Amino acid sequence: MKTCSNLFAFSFIFLQIFSSQINSQGTDSCTSSLNLKNKPLFDTTSFLCVSVWDAQGYILRYMQTDTKVWSFVLSAPNSNSFIGMGFSRDGKMVGSSAIVGWVSNDGSATMKRYFLGGQSPSEVMPDQGNLELVNMTSSVVAENSRIYMAFQLNTEMPSNRLIYSLGPTGRLPSSVNYQLSEHRQHTSTFLDYNSGQSESKSPYANLRRTHGLLNMFGWGILIPIGAMVARYLRQYDPIWFYSHITIQSLGFLLGFAAIICGFVLEDRLGVDVDRHKTLGIFILVLGCLQVIAFLARPGKESKVRKYWNWYHYTLGRVLILLAAGNIFYGIHLGDAGTAWNVGFAVTLIVFFITAVILEIRMWMKK
Structure with a gap:
């Protein structure tokens, strides 16, 4: 009987450790530090953190790191899809500029700017828009079942009307023209950069x-x-x-x-x-x-x-x-x-x- 009790206790401890490892590998939250093997190319120690899209597990860390420099790290589950973060004047996707990143199956990572000029994929144009990235500071990594997209913008104040998108599973942009497929989910939010409060804003x-x-x-x-x-x-x-x-x-x-x-x-x-x-x-x-x-x-x-x-x-x-x-x-x-x-x-x-x-x-x- 004592042997069975010990065996049961050992199994319970093992399951607890195993499940905690799985949870730690597959989740991210603002209560945990950003501890990555492939760290962003800028210091993220004092960043504000906010859960911006609970339904899809999107976590945003950000801070104004210089007079005209704002730094961002967007974290999302890695579902073999692209993730996007758009900056809009009115909360609408059309007319906004976005940063989109993805990690291919071979491990190669890509991040590009896009201008969302219309509803069709042909009107979403790569390497265009009004976002000015700081050179040599952008990176995309996939770790612990999540994808992390880090970048810095040259701007006095970024738009507080932010749009997040999630691409279709298994349909990553091709290096031929980097055309995006139509997203499968998106949300429009409002972010108060001072307080770190983010709320969904349904346009109209x-x-x-x-x-x-x-x-x-x-x-x-x-x-x-x-x-x-x-x-x-x-x-x-x-x-x-x-x-x-x-x-x-x-x-x-x-x-x-x-x-x-x-x-x-x-x-x-x-x-x-x-x-x-x-x-x-x-x-x-x-x-x-x-x-x-x-x-x-x-x-x-x-x-x-x-x-x-x-x-x-x-x-x-x-x-x-x-x-x-x-x-x-x-x-x-x-x-x-x-x-x-x-x-x-x-x-x-x-x-x-x-x-x-x-x-x-x-x-x-x-």
Whole structure:
């Protein structure tokens, strides 16, 4: 029994040491010192440290080391991707200048300046931009499962609107033209250089919120409610008809306003949301076809009324399904968070349960 206890204790200690080694190798934090074998080419002893992108594990160390010299060390997990740090005037990626670094599988490290002139990779131009690097002080190293990008800038005060990006896994820039692939994640932040406080700044946050709420209430809530009124409250004629028209018209107007906000938002942010935009336009077209169908509605005794009904019901159901999917997709694109997903999902679940109950009740009456 004593031997088993000793063996258990030894195994526990071994696992603790092993796990602590793994954690120390794969993580970095502002509570630990920057202890690298391949040290940056400038002194980093008194640097301020701040966690700038918790979701991706980005750590920034910085300091003004001379009258017109600012020094930076950006640390991030090494995922066989490039990492980037951009300096922006307004928090937008387009129009900013960036420092991008990566370490290839053969161990060779590269760091370059880029000017982000547009949304497509061809408009992201290497060796351009308004960032002036101090000669012979830049370096990129990969150690302990992380990548460290160190550089110094000649500037009196760098922009406090910083953008961080993470490239696609396994698609590093080629030495032929150093063209960057489209990033898979990015974030825009505000950094107070004096206090070291960093916070995420979503550009045009109010416009984003308005776009999302209008879509959710217009296409995602009012349109399904109007459809349920038309299907389950027909015994209250003609109240159901006028209620249906009123609710659907309001939902269409809110949805139309949401799409206008979406176009403005896309233009201001300079982002690529073609799939989300295409779905939104298609949903708007379906809504317009429903309006046209209402204006061209044949009489109840007409022979083509049943075909009109089939057309009207089918397009309405397709619109509701596509709108719900596109709203979730928009929440994902905007990084709106779990609360938006949960809130809209709960609403849809309530609609579904209500519809099932009313459907059963309707068939039992028949």
